[in-house]
Amino acid sequence: MKKSIIALNSTLLATILTICFLSCKKEKKVEDVKNETVTTYNEKKGDALCLSEASWFPHSQTPPPAEGKGSPFDVTSTTNCIFHQWSWQKFLWVTKPEGGLPLFLNQKEIIQVTDAMKPVIQQEGANVVLTDTIQAGSKHGVLKANPAYNSATGKAFTVHYSIHTSLIMQKSAEIFKVALASGKLPANNLQTFPVGSLELKVSWIDATAVPNDKLNNYYITTAAIINKDGKTYTNTKVALLGMHVVGVVENHPEFIWATFEHNDMAPNYDWKANSASSTSDKLLFAKGSTTGLDGITFIKDDKPVLASKAYDLFQYGVPVTASGYMDTSQKEPENFNHIKEINASVTKNLKDVWKNYFYNGSIWIDTDGLTPSQQAQKIVSLGGSIGAATPGSSARGSLNCANVTMETFTQTFQNNISDINVKNLANCFSCHNPISFTGNTSPIYLSHIFDAYIKSSEGKSKEEIDLMKDEQQNKMAEFLRTLK
Template sequence: MKRSALVLVVAPLLCTSAIAKEPEYETAPAAVAGACPPPGWQENLGNFQKPNAAFPTQDTASVPTPDCNFHEWSFEAYVWATALDANGTPRFLTLPTPDDLLSTNAKAAEIGPRTLKLAARSLMPHGTAGYTEGAGAIVEADGNVLVGPNGYPILASVHMNQSYFATAKKNLIVTNGYATQPQNSSFETGAAVFKATWLRLAPGQKPPAGAYVTEAEVPVLTVLRTKTSIAILPVAGQFVKAQVALVGLHVVGSTVNHPEFLWATFEHKLNAPAVADNTFAPSPTAKNPNAFTFYAANTPFSTVNSANVPPALTFDLRSQRFAPVNNVVLENRTGGENQTGGQANVLSVNASGQTFLAGEPNPQSIFANYNLGGTVWMAPNSYNLNSDQTNAVGSVNLANTTAETFFQQARNQPMSNVQNCFTCHNPTSYSFQQSPPPLANRLIALSHVLAYGSPYAVPNLITGRVTSNLR
């Protein structure tokens, strides 16, 4: 059968035991006076790995200079999420997903083994023919696709703890909960949600050194076309099994005095070059000599972090692969941290936490191969119906190269130009819609999980137009 190549316009087995060798990065700022993290913090991390450990919720508002404490929380939450059970499964993969959120099964919220189904979010509303739901997406929040080194799109999954699950279920848009629940509804302290990004491996392909690998059901993609346009999207209910490597993990939780949630991100050490905060320049002479998973050695920085545009982006229906591959750079190694000593604090907490994990028995030790990229939050108890990314504190330009690839902002000043988690996750998440109709601002609207199964969900497809060389 002849292969079909489509040209698009993108719309606005085992865990390896080796600890990955980290390529050299740009020089990090020197640590400031004072202990960050303080003595004994590293030794306490093991408590968060216990089977019945509570998700961390410590009050970071009571400390005069709390910056370090927020990043400590991030690593504690990461250790909690990645703690392996008796079957060798990270805790976050035993948590409910959006598929469970919309299930009628009374046991859907239970913690335990479940199939990892990736990127099956439906175009059809809940309860209609052709509806299917899953744990994530084939596109990033801005509608663009990150093409991995083997041509497969980077896939995403979403997982939530039971506290988050219970509140989200009460406030779902598709069941009218968003409109009927009290206007001041919010998530409880201790609610947590995790977004993972995955590199699909081809048969026999080696994963990035030191990455966590598991089996997943990945979607079969198809093409819908008219005379002038095309769309690539998952086929409802059709999956194939494949090995996937964890390349990124957002760790998000509600703590005392912080109903806006603390937002942190981790990514595999070998993902991409990481540039010191506020120094990235898209210059043809700027480059890194090392090869990374998502960066070919010596690629000019002037060509990185760019979404594919026509006639570049193609899709082969038979192989299920895209071209060309994206080259990626992390523009702010610590997320544009804007607090005194903040950049050094991120790096110090990261180094201390990784040292703890590297000392754990294999395979738990592989999670030492992921870097903390930073944490972003707001002033204590300041979150309100007008809050947005300009109210952010800490890593105000926080991004992950596998989840916000094309949405990075190189400078953290002026604040009116910053881009971070609160750019999209805020009380106005559903109020700017034109079709379907806008919904009222609500504090709880910072959760995009509430939109699953409804027309308000971010479309899980790649759209484009037919070009002259389409066959």
């Protein structure tokens, strides 16, 4: 799950990645999953406040959001607020306590999978299995905690990741895999995942990275962390740091890409002061200040340029510089204010540990007034430019959407902070676009774990798949660096 992007011209796209839009054939979609929830969001017009709904609370009773026919998305003209409301309600639903665990860990409606979408075998005595420490991006960044955050240990613990998907998405992926393998579905197609498809990516750290007096502010569970031998595991108490919540709703087969973070991990970059700073030690940021990109730049297979100085490049993923809001495809400050409003509204109503996590924004595209077929065609026709933020582009929401624990080192692809502008903003769509690792095009390739699942079923090794992904992301990153 990653970020951002670009306005690639057709000539360059042809040379970078193969776009086969004209050869795509319309295929029958997997049967839509109907959402039975009757919850709807209050109508929000113009600059009206964007707030949580009373029905979400208490957290133990949060219902799943309405997503299908009859939902707030089943309209020809959407409001900005409903995407933020869906994001928060979906997060509350997947973290809702059920049987002693958050719903996303109970292995019933949502299961843990590998980065190639294969079910993970759970280990005895643990609620999640952690084998992955590599971040998004071809430099294979590894994020470590600020050792001073817990002076009792003074150790730079490594951040781990888990991936989870809904059974709806798993079933659809299997149907697509069979159809692709048989030739009934061409590699270039207009298929989309059905409503209810969901991916989660979650970041975790050894709980001893957190001071004892702050442990109650984090969700803590037991994880089976793989040992250096690559075969055995050690059960360890871990703290949840962040979560990507990525799901399909009616009229949005591109998924809504939402992200959440714990509120004591890192500061936001202050563009007016041209620095990120904190008067106290945070989990990912040592007290003091830093200027420029060194704290969020990784040296390949080595370490960050500057350790323990990770920060969020833009608050809520909304590009605001010393000169004010960038002139983008998204209306501001309405979008920024809506995120701020709903965060305050939810926090006020939460009584459990999840009140210490905040919504850092989401991104989607404008599909208002389009039929399902037209939506799929639009996704494919946008290709690598699906996340472009320039005025008139289709991306909406947080146009530099990122999570400080998962895209720490890919919040921008520029070499200098002064080079960042509306043409080269990075967001989830920078990497998650309809172009597969091998150059085929379809809305279903927006999911990298699905793309890897297909390549794996075709006999590609994990190393080969990772190399293809790296090559694609390197090309996109290099192109973004040319956009000044």
